[in-house]
Amino acid sequence: MKLQNKVILVTGAAQGIGRSVALRLAKEGANVGLADLKKEQLENVAQEIEQLGRKAAICVTDISDRNAVFAAVAHTEKTLGGFDVMINNAGIAAVKPLADVTPEDIDRIFKINVNGVLWGIQAASEKFKERKQKGKIINASSIAGHDGMAILGIYSATKFAVRAITQTAAKEYASAGITVNSYCPGIVGTDMWVEIDNRFSEITGAPKGETYQKMIDSIALGRAQTPDDVAALVSFLCSDDSDYITGQSIITDGGIVYR
Ligand SMILES: NC(=O)C1=CN([C@@H]2O[C@H](COP(=O)(O)OP(=O)(O)OC[C@H]3O[C@@H](n4cnc5c(N)ncnc54)[C@H](O)[C@@H]3O)[C@@H](O)[C@H]2O)C=CC1
Numbered sequence: 001m002k003l004q005n006k007v008i009l010v011t012g013a014a015q016g017i018g019r020s021v022a023l024r025l026a027k028e029g030a031n032v033g034l035a036d037l038k039k040e041q042l043e044n045v046a047q048e049i050e051q052l053g054r055k056a057a058i059c060v061t062d063i064s065d066r067n068a069v070f071a072a073v074a075h076t077e078k079t080l081g082g083f084d085v086m087i088n089n090a091g092i093a094a095v096k097p098l099a100d101v102t103p104e105d106i107d108r109i110f111k112i113n114v115n116g117v118l119w120g121i122q123a124a125s126e127k128f129k130e131r132k133q134k135g136k137i138i139n140a141s142s143i144a145g146h147d148g149m150a151i152l153g154i155y156s157a158t159k160f161a162v163r164a165i166t167q168t169a170a171k172e173y174a175s176a177g178i179t180v181n182s183y184c185p186g187i188v189g190t191d192m193w194v195e196i197d198n199r200f201s202e203i204t205g206a207p208k209g210e211t212y213q214k215m216i217d218s219i220a221l222g223r224a225q226t227p228d229d230v231a232a233l234v235s236f237l238c239s240d241d242s243d244y245i246t247g248q249s250i251i252t253d254g255g256i257v258y259r
């Protein structure tokens, strides 16, 4: 198993992409720290991991709180006996035309999608250095971090920011043996897209489901992306096979954005 006994912390692990990533990593042999706001759902994911014969550490964490993210890293290391990979997956959407965006909207989403990722990078890199070992940091960006998306403007801005921080962190931490990369999914059928589709309906008057379906129809491979599709890329980025890759924001979208 390619991740045998690695200790990996995943944020936003209670559902959606984060849950699929956590389960995939456990199937590959990793013990997994699970951070999220949703305690009960984290407990369910932890149970699924234990049924796979691996260990889990639950961290009820708000990633916008820097101290809480450092505490999640410390709890994962203490409970699981090591620390090898940090996955800064948690994020939220914001669906509004630019003309309507308020200072409060910007504060809310940047605190989670950008600050939360930076706190994860700081906490993990400090831990790797303290343990005198190499490490990997993997961040959630998006195709919206490569192409600005209409009515998702400030969300797109946060995902461009994740790419910028990924490149900078890769340069700053390479000499410590730490690689930093991002994954950039396309249209994944999670609760996030249910929310986006509902908000598009309210804003544009489109029937419910239409915005999502139009996005799916634009995918070259002809189907919606599943959380497991994303987990496959993240699993590769966690493995030794990705050791020579750093500073990259890799698109997995079935053919929407081409770079
Ligand atoms: N669903 C999609 O189509 C795409 C998603 N992404 C990104 O992938 C990541 C995961 O997205 P999904 O699984 O689709 O979303 P989701 O909404 O299904 O799950 C997000 C998880 O993050 C948690 N979370 C939110 N705020 C948090 C906070 N302050 N502290 C701790 N946990 C928090 C939520 O409780 C939830 O469990 C996000 O960063 C998202 O922007 C990127 C491209 C496409």
Ligand SMILES: CC(=O)C(C)=O
Residues within 6 Å of the ligand: 093, 142, 143, 144, 185, 186, 187, 188, 192
């Ligand atoms: C939610 C998201 O990132 C996209 C591209 O749909």
